[in-house]
Amino acid sequence: MISGGNATIIVASMDDSIRFYTEILGLKLTNRFGNDWATVSAGEGLTIGIHPASPKYPHPGTKGSILLGLDIDIPVEKAVSHLASQGVTVKGSVVRSEPGNFVHLEDPDGNEIYLWEKVQQEVRNAEMNLTTVQ
Template identity: 30%
Template structure:
């Protein structure tokens, strides 16, 4: 078995193929509120939060006018945007609901709370926040016990 990579390595960004760049930007910037950091005409754009160079790249290089992959295809399951607080996740829920975008799911995993939806190109998107580690569910031996149960959306909405 190979040695593990450096423990501070992390996913820096994801780059998505989209069919319509303006439509994708309407979702990622208009609905979710990410900032546009750079755009290359109708071919590519980079969006981010907090002044980072880009968390998400969007391009039409191989996908202009294309269709979403059919069910049963391989590829990206979802990208996940981590929000710093429950109030920030509640704001994300408000934005999604005001845009009329349906949730595909909403789960409480014990360690996190997550909202699941699709972008206009059918890519899975998870919007979530981690609970403080001291609140993570553990068994009697102290082992982490992740769960999946229904997220209390009414309780989340009350965080606004």
């Protein structure tokens, strides 16, 4: 079910943080979605997600400002069903967006974890059209 993942950090400045991770540390920028989210590759198996500070996330450097994201290789609905059968409480509903489908949950200590189902562009276009029609 889980095929990879990333650690996400909340930052004060997207541009400064991306510059730090890419130009200073030499990591590769793999995605950037405006000022909402970016990812850098830190080598085989480690992706660092970068999100700007916002009312939704704790201030950079405080508890909760680092999140765990796990890539899944099955449809997000199947993952939710499996986890629910194991007693895991999912927070909210599935979010469908350009980079893929997401669902949030918490570990036993309240640390946020999100599951990310990457979706091919053709599938994404069909889902977006369905959402628009409804």
